Amino acid sequence: MKNNLIHNTFNSKGFILTSDAFLGLTLLALLIVVSFGYVSQINPMVWNNVDLINAGRDVSITFEKSNVFENAIKQSSSELLIDKLDATPNSFCFEINIFEEAELLVPKINVMKAGCTKSFDEFVVVNSSLVVNNNGLDFYLVSVGVWYKWFQVKVFCLLFQ
Secondary structure (H helix, E strand, O other): OHHHHHHHHHHHHHHHHHHHHHHHHHHHHHHHHHHHHHHOOOOOHHHHHHHHHHHHHHHHHHHHHOOHHHHHHHHOOOHHHHHHHOOOOOOEEEEEEEEEOOOOOOOOEEEEOOOOOOOOOOOEEEEEEEEEEOOOEEEEEEEEEEEEOHHHHHHHHHHOO
16 A cells, blocks of 8 residues: 555656646747747848958957057058968958058058959948057057958858848
8 A cells, every 4th residue: 555655656746747847848949949030030240240240350459569550550561461460360351551641531551352353242441540659759640441252242142041
């Protein structure tokens, strides 16, 4: 008699835990299906703008910290910038303009990455200020424009539509 009572008690507890687990897994699966439905509605082109901003900031910060901008200004030459831009990823095009504080209409140095043309659907500009110690403090504005090479973005969009 005791064995049957113990046996029945364990069976009912097991059933409650099993139905609770089944209900939890069902709700989890439903949540995952709804999430995938929402994520599939997001256009991949939305993320391109974020990638462009990050690429522009990366180039700007890297060139500033490695004194590429400062050396280009001191040498009044774009050679160093051209060499460094050619080492950037092939999917991005960059244009760098360096303006003196007194003359913001005409850039002192203007450089575009080799193999790039100004044909784009999305264009992002990242601006930063620069102080150069060149027999006194000189102030500059560095403008880094970035866009995708046209054919690579179109292929990406066609693949993921």
